[in-house]
Amino acid sequence: MPTTPDFPQMLRGAGLRVTRPRLAVLDAVHQHAHADTDTVIGVVRQGLPEVSHQAVYDVLRALTTAGLLRRIQPSGSVARYESRVGDNHHHVVCRTCGAIGDVDCAVGHAPCLTASDDNGFRIDEAEVIYWGQCPDCAAALRS
Amino acid sequence: MPTTPDFPQMLRGAGLRVTRPRLAVLDAVHQHAHADTDTVIGVVRQGLPEVSHQAVYDVLRALTTAGLLRRIQPSGSVARYESRVGDNHHHVVCRTCGAIGDVDCAVGHAPCLTASDDNGFRIDEAEVIYWGQCPDCAAALRS
DNA sequence: ACGCTTTACTTGAACGAGTCAAGAATGCCA
DNA sequence: TGGCATTCTTGACTCGTTCAAGTAAAGCGT
Missing domain, CATH: 1.10.10.10 (Winged helix-like DNA-binding domain superfamily/Winged helix DNA-binding domain)
Known part of the structure; x- marks a missing residue:
């Protein structure tokens, strides 16, 4: 902290x-x-x-x-x-309730985030959003 | 085609x-x-x-x-x-003009899209948006 | 082919996040 | 402390999208 x-x-x-x-x-x-x-x-x-x-x-x-x-x-x-800036972190979003969680960059470096074909674009950031269910909504769906 | x-x-x-x-x-x-x-x-x-x-x-x-x-x-x-559905492709978006291009999944498989810490979420999709400048806007910025 | 039921479309109003604009207030520097 | 640029208040407004009620049409069974 x-x-x-x-x-x-x-x-x-x-x-x-x-x-x-x-x-x-x-x-x-x-x-x-x-x-x-x-x-x-x-x-x-x-x-x-x-x-x-x-x-x-x-x-x-x-x-x-x-x-x-x-x-x-x-x-x-x-x-x-959010106040976490300057680091390369991403988010998980619950499809049901919209809850958001932080996710650190999937791998230490980010080679997987280099587009395979960039269409000529000059890319400066890769934003990742993981979609799914938060623990509460996943439990509610199963019941 | x-x-x-x-x-x-x-x-x-x-x-x-x-x-x-x-x-x-x-x-x-x-x-x-x-x-x-x-x-x-x-x-x-x-x-x-x-x-x-x-x-x-x-x-x-x-x-x-x-x-x-x-x-x-x-x-x-x-x-x-868009009509491309069912495949695992992503997008590049121009910060200046909003133009969008398609980008195939960065790597053949998607290990990098497994969140390192999923907060207990049940993740079913990883959406990637690459931000940058399209060729036209990049050229305009440089001039 | 015909009518019936369900689903889709038209019309028109409404909603809500976000923005615009003009004037009053406040921070900051000399 | 005075002056000026920036920021805040107030209130109207835009625009993408949705809601609601009634009409039209798709498609099923006969």
């Missing part, structure tokens, strides 16, 4: 002003991995009741662009955010 | 009634891989001017559920459809 991140420092380091909404959003996402925007708004308002949803949208975009947050959006889901 | 698919047979084989809108949608997606719903509506209306957008939405869902089409939706994109 790393020590509690220094949010103001992170913001300044990214060239962003330190504001209460931004600190609150950073904290919310650090505490609730894979939360969607609505959840973030709810968590943020527990400590800062007057923030507008627009502010949260703006902040999430600013932090994502700055690389402090990562945005993920599996098919059929709304946008979700 | 496979022979022209027998759309009526495909529909019947999937337990679906054969209707003009369904034939038109099947044909449209076979001719325009990775088309979004709006494009499909446009193409379908070239031969069948009176179809409602709702019908196209319904048909696309029915065909996707039946396994005759595959739906893909990269982050930040609307739903897109």
Whole structure:
């Protein structure tokens, strides 16, 4: 477990002003991995009741662009955010309930993620989403 | 190049009634891989001017559920459809213009797509999206 | 071929995540 | 501390997609 991140420092380091909404959003996402925007708004308002949803949208975009947050959006889901950035990890998504889990890169290096035929594209990232059933939904299906 | 698919047979084989809108949608997606719903509506209306957008939405869902089409939706994109189903292929997406290309499974087998830690999930599919720049956009960026 | 039942389509309204725009407030630097 | 750029508030709005009610048509059995 790393020590509690220094949010103001992170913001300044990214060239962003330190504001209460931004600190609150950073904290919310650090505490609730894979939360969607609505959840973030709810968590943020527990400590800062007057923030507008627009502010949260703006902040999430600013932090994502700055690389402090990562945005993920599996098919059929709304946008979700997580604070694990800079590492090469992927996600498992439950087809039934939408639950998301983290998955470290399948192999130490990533040779399997080099496309066999890249169509001339210049590829800079391979995103992997594992689809299936979470333990709870798998159990419910079997019963 | 496979022979022209027998759309009526495909529909019947999937337990679906054969209707003009369904034939038109099947044909449209076979001719325009990775088309979004709006494009499909446009193409379908070239031969069948009176179809409602709702019908196209319904048909696309029915065909996707039946396994005759595959739906893909990269982050930040609307739903897109393709007729290549049943094989294990992935996609490259241009970050700039959204263009999509097909990519065959990276390696012959898929050992790299077995999650190292599956969080107890029962995984049935690994979806890979390669992000980058298409040839045109890469060239535009460099100039 | 005919009618009947079920499934599909049309029409029109509605929903919800996300965005746009204008003005007020706040952070930050000199 | 003053000034200015950035950020937040407020409120309207867009757009892809879905919902609901009624009409049309596919396909089965006779």
